[in-house]
Amino acid sequence: MPVKKGTVLFESFNGKDVSDNPFAIYNQLTQDDPTARKRCYFSVKPSEYGRLVKQYPNIQFVKRFTPGWVKYIARADYWVMNSRMPKWWRKNKRTTFIQTWHGTPLKKLGIDIENVEIPGSQTAEYHQEFIDEAARWDYLIAPNQYSHDIFKSAFGYSGKFLDIGYPRNDILYTENNADDIRKIKQTLVGYQPKQVMMYAPTWRDDDFSEKGKYQFTLPFDLAQFFENVDPQTLLVIRPHYLVKDNIDISGFEDRVKILADVDINQLYLITDLLITDYSSVMFDFANLKRPMLFYPYDLAHYRDQLRGFYFQYDQANLPGPMVENQTDFYQKLSEYRQTGAFTDFSDNLTRFNQKFCAWEDGQASKKVSQLILQGGYTNE
Template sequence: MKLVKKVVHGISWRVAVFFRRLLARCYNTATQKILYPLSYRKYSREAVQKDKIVFLEIRMMELTDNFQRIYDALQREGKYRFTVCCIGSELASRGQQCKNSLAALKEIATARYVFINDSSSLISCIPLRPETKVIQTWHACGAFKRFGFSTAQKQFGGSYKQLMRFPLHKNFSLVTVSSPEVIWAYAEAFHMEDRKEDIVATGISRTDVFYDQAAIAAAYEKIHRLVPASRDKKVILYAPTYRGRVAKAYSPEEMDLEQMHEALGEEYVLVFKHHPFVKNRPVVPESLKDFAIDLTADMTIEELLMVSDVCISDYSSLVFEYSLFERPMLFFAYDLEEYYDWRGFYYDYAEMTPGPTCKTTEEMIDYIKNLDTRFDRQKVVDFKNKFMSACDGHATERILELL
């Protein structure tokens, strides 16, 4: 009887998965092959407005950091009219996303410039007018874990055929990156191998804030207010990337907080910044809340990078930004082999990372307690010069010059 139930359950699960995938394919075909292209053509009957700029936010429902500095700088120039279009792919229902997409297409159809900083089936499925230029200011620095066409045949991505049928990286007129070193990786990810001249190392706009002394001072004031112990102790930032797929993203919970507290609590506080895709964040035990504090909802990642004395991450591109401060970082990559099979990397992980790869809490504690003798600043400087050479506080200016 148990065997029968197990077989029935297995068949039911497979049937459910089959129908979910079938519905997704039908929805994608209906919207990306029919509804969106036809709507764009209809709206394109109007002339392109030479002073119109659209900022297209794919995941969120507000203007995010990478756009904000560009938006503010353009607004100061006073030459353009702006429209912010938000799709809400991680927040809105599928029906609402469709409505948001149609509203965005109406604006995009008559725009001179469209700024985007993420993957977008909406931009990729339309017959873009030659007068309209799409500027991809990708949200991440450097080139760490694979994305776009680079994930073809990996578990994280679809097949090459699927990526071509429902493209996410198409119609980009210009792509801005953090360094000449990574142009090849973005050319591969965006299927732009024959257009590498359109991938330009301007720097990433949001990194300009790391050269703003007033912003840094404000970040210190903020963490001192939120975490009073940080006035007298050093700050360890733990900012892991998410695991699983975006819709069900979760944070790793392999770090032994009790051990960290016992070994480092006299000298450090530990702050968490979970990935924005993670809806249900791990809860810090009540007994450790004087040492371990979740600041995900209270401080931006930029603010936390500014004020942290040590950064622990794993596969997140935030380590590129953190290298600008030339401070110690370590990599809690307890599942490195599995993650390689899941998504993969653009560079050899062990050779690229400018800090130790740790698989246990004990290894991290040992390194942090011996920073004076083990931290190699030059390794971080070399990493910064290789992957962040264009991020010098003037990225926004260079991006605007290209317009």
């Protein structure tokens, strides 16, 4: 079937939301060519359709895996997606598939995972699914050289790369001023907290009670947390969406916000200190050159048994201090309260930024938009 020229189908996280790199590209594309809005569609899960239509009244939506969806997905000129498409759906040979992916990998990925712990998945089948999927991609966006090299091996990818940085990170360069940050704080939390700390832990494949039911336990005591930070601190918890309803913040509702569904780049912009463990948020947040604290309380298990890492995860390579128990965690919070920084890690942060953020310049969305509208992009 011939494609409908100029038609673009976007999808983010298998249709769960309108977010991440696809949404950044959509916004830029429709800004560069307002008429493109009529030719752009977001593929979303039927269960999310009603919510998203209300939230984004100007976007055209199609319900994923419905008969109506087929006529758009089958004849789209471009697909712009950040995760895999089901193997059973064959791509039109005339459709150009731009795979944006969704993070710089710290943890082993795809074919590089030696032992897959996801319930219901066999390691060999999981590996083959990645190989088959990557063969459909016409372009793959890489945020840095490190990711470029890993994507080649982890996906078995031999196609064309767009070495341009992540479109979703453009906002960290274009809206990073005091007025923008003030507006975001007001929108997200309703007031202007003096200080914002965000706890954004990684996704743990094996933390489940049964298939499809995942658990989450906060690895620190909220009362002790607030004893060691500035009294006007707001703690934002950014969990995986599967565990967002399982977090107990009783007694601290006025000082803690659980924000699982907000665009995380908005959260980066208001965050003064990022607390994480093995999450790829560290790579994106590094664009802002702000302090980070690493709390890998289950390091030995995670590194050696569950996923494995691509680079040496230790004090020498991380852009901030690493603690593995609550006592040290509270001590580092207290240190940050006194100085507003981790001065011993300023060089680490600079090196980390240079390695993982060198391609980021606030122009990635523009380049993908040019590719779609003009068939190529320039670095000007």
